[in-house]
Amino acid sequence: MSDIYFDESIILVDLEAKTKEEVLTAMGENLEKQGLVKESFIPAIIAREAEFATGLPTAGVSVAIPHTDVEHVNKKTISFAVLKDPVDFGVMGDPDETTPVKVIFMLAMDKADDQLSLLQRLMQIFQDEAALRYLAEEKDASAIKNLLAEKLDFALEGGE
Amino acid sequence: MKKVLVACGAGIATSTVVNSAIEEMAKENNIKVDLVQIKIAEVGSYVDSADLLVTTAMTKKEYPFPVINARSFLTGIGVEDTKKQILDELQK
Numbered sequence: 586m587s588d589i590y591f592d593e594s595i596i597l598v599d600l601e602a603k604t605k606e607e608v609l610t611a612m613g614e615n616l617e618k619q620g621l622v623k624e625s626f627i628p629a630i631i632a633r634e635a636e637f638a639t640g641l642p643t644a645g646v647s648v649a650i651p652h653t654d655v656e657h658v659n660k661k662t663i664s665f666a667v668l669k670d671p672v673d674f675g676v677m678g679d680p681d682e683t684t685p686v687k688v689i690f691m692l693a694m695d696k697a698d699d700q701l702s703l704l705q706r707l708m709q710i711f712q713d714e715a716a717l718r719y720l721a722e723e724k725d726a727s728a729i730k731n732l733l734a735e736k737l738d739f740a741l742e743g744g745e
Numbered sequence: 746m747k748k749v750l751v752a753c754g755a756g757i758a759t760s761t762v763v764n765s766a767i768e769e770m771a772k773e774n775n776i777k778v779d780l781v782q783i784k785i786a787e788v789g790s791y792v793d794s795a796d797l798l799v800t801t802a803m804t805k806k807e808y809p810f811p812v813i814n815a816r817s818f819l820t821g822i823g824v825e826d827t828k829k830q831i832l833d834e835l836q837k
Contacts, residue, residue, distance in 0.1 A: 633754055633755065636754065637753070637754030637755075637785065637802040639754075641816065641819055641820050642820065642822075643820045643821075643822070644820070644821070644822065650758065650759075650819075652755060652757070652758050653755060654755055654757075655757065676816075677759070677801050677802070677816050677819070678800070678801050678802065678803040678814045678815070678816045679803065679814075679816075680803070692758055694757055694758065700757075700758075700761065701761050701762070701765055704758060704759075704761055704762045705762055705765070708762055708818070708819050708821075711819060711820055711821065712820065712821030
C-alpha cells in the first residue's frame with residue numbers, strides 16, 4: 586500500500602452533528618488543520634455529497650463514503666468517524682431516499698488510479714456486519730485504528 | 746464487443762471497484778467487453794457509442810441504452826442479482 590496517512594488523529598469518535606453538512610465540515614476541518622487537504626476540500630465534498638449521495642444502507646449499520654476530486658487533496662488518507670447519533674445521508678444511486686448513517690469513511694484520494702485494492706478491502710468491511718457493529722460501538726480510537734489498519738492492510742505511516 | 750460505461754460521481758472511487766468486478770465477471774464468462782470508467786457527468790459524450798451504463802450515481806436522465814444501479818457491489822446486498830442483470834445485457 587502506497588503512502589496513505591492513517592493514525593488516530595483522523596479518527597473521530599462520538600462525533601456530534603445534526604446534519605450531513607456538519608459531519609462533513611467537522612471531518613474536513615480536522616483534515617485541513619493537519620494539512621492533509623486543501624481549503625477547497627470542504628465546500629467540494631459538501632457539493633459532491635449533495636449532487637451524488639454516498640450513504641450506503643449496509644447490513645446492520647449504515648455507512649457513508651463521502652469523497653471528492655483529487656485536486657482538493659494534499660495527502661491520501663481515509664478519515665473515519667463514528668457519530669454519536671445517526672445522521673441522515675442520501676442513498677447512493679437513489680437520490681430521493683435517505684439512510685441513517687452511524688459510521689463515516691471520508692476518502693481523501695490523491696490519485697485516480699492505484700487504489701483498487703484499498704477500495705476493495707474497504708468494501709469488504711461494508712459487507713462485514715460484525716466489523717461494522719464493532720466500529721459503530723467502539724469508543725477507543727486506538728482500537729478502531731488497529732482494526733481498520735488490519736482490515737485495510739495498511740503499512741502504517743503517520744505522526745504518532 | 747459491447748462498450749460498457751462504468752460511472753460514479755468522481756470517476757475515481759466506487760467506479761474503480763465496480764469496473765474491476767465487471768472485468769472479472771466478464772473474464773469468468775469468457776466475454777470480451779470494452780469497459781470505460783468515467784464520471785457520470787461525462788456519459789453524454791458516449792451516448793452514441795455505448796451499449797450499457799453501470800453506475801453508483803443513478804440519474805433521472807434518459808439514455809439510449811440500459812442503466813444498471815451498481816450499489817450492490819459496494820454493500821454486497823443483492824450483488825448476485827446485479828451481476829445477472831449485467832451478464833444478461835452483455836450476452837444480448
